[in-house]
């Protein structure tokens with residue numbers, strides 16, 4: 490990172506007392522603590538990764554913390570987003586975060602940006618900071634953060650989580666690789682791990698976010714061995730930490746010798762999700778500063794049926810075969826007494842379905858069932874519909890007693 | 895024999911196994927053997943032209959095979975292959 494140039498700010502007696510456990514370590518000391526006070530860190534997202542990041546950076550004495558988020562706290566966030574409490578449900582994450590962070594450290598200069606990070610605002614935003622910590626949850630924003638970091642020369646402290654595995658690294662340092670050196674292209678939306686494979690162990694963003702906070706502080710202090718050039722893999726289930734070597738790719742389109750990307754691009758188009766519901770927040774989604782990850786899965790345009798129509802048919806005792814394409818563990822949470830065939834199993838369990846009957850396929854929100862209906866139509870089925878909004882809509886409109894997840 | 899580390903997004907295609915042991919003198923052989931044992935992996939690792947997908951990185955021990963001999967990289971007993979796909983975040987069920 491650009492070295493913080495003197496004069497560094499002085500510490501008050503109150504600050505000296507607060508940071509005494511830092512000050513008595515030679516690796517930090519007065520100079521280090523003053524570097525922390527001078528540092529400006531931009532944290533993208535105030536969710537799972539952003540929570541531990543912001544909490545620890547604030548406690549450690551980072552002088553200026555920027556937070557980018559436009560989301561509102563919901564119940565499904567509380568399992569892992571430890572900045573927010575039950576009483577914060579319905580509040581803006583930025584308001585909730587500001588209250589907690591100021592309570593931890595009143596010396597913090599907190600700058601909040603209630604906006605989606607976009608190609609239009611990223612460069613201006615990043616220029617005001619020394620380090621960017623990426624706590625986002627989707628591919629378009631990952632590439633946007635990376636490219637904007639490369640173009641503005643700011644290190645990108647990267648963390649990513651999936652179920653019970655995480656990755657961490659530091660990208661876009663002066664001589665180090667960037668995210669595109671590692672992954673030149675995002676996966677096409679259809680191959681993003683299926684929606685049923687989503688979810689995350691609640692402590693995992695804690696583990697990975699604290700690694701990001703550690704790397705951020707090391708960059709500021711100029712101490713230790715940075716993760717730049719290394720990809721740390723965290724497997725919480727096996728409790729294994731492994732590291733892989735990362736190299737700067739001389740042909741990298743953004744940080745290579747002859748870059749083809751010299752300004753920010755359209756990242757949703759780049760990730761193949763332009764024209765999808767990229768901007769519609771999914772109900773109950775736990776998204777952060779950006780596009781809901783669920784929208785990254787394209788939904789084929791297929792015949793659909795509303796929950797009201799389905800209810801009418803069922804009440805009239807019409808012959809409707811309900812096909813539930815979720816996973817067994819979801820079926821256990823709530824169901825419509827449908828026949829369970831997880832989407833991935835559908836191709837080899839097709840014989841369980843009667844093509845002469847009317848079939849209504851459903852999942853949680855309608856994404857997987859649309860794929861199932863597309864598949865069934867392609868397989869010669871004629872009378873199939875996807876339940877719009879899935880069991881979530883059923884719980885909202887038909888059966889308020891049904892649990893939502 | 896070579897141990898292949900399967901990341902969690904792909905374990906649904908390996909019968910939930912996190913490691914699969916395969917024979918092979920090169921990385922290419924080992925991956926072919928892997929897909930032979932678990933055919934559902936094919937479309938997740940390879941595109942229609944039979945090339946490894948750009949967002950799937952393959953490491954031999956801690957080294958990216960793109961900086962070794964790619965699929966021709968020779969293997970010796972006890973080597974570990976890691977498949978490391980890009981992950982974006984963790985949440986959301988559609």
Ligand SMILES: [Zn+2]
Nearest residue numbers: 667670741744
């Ligand atoms: Zn690069």
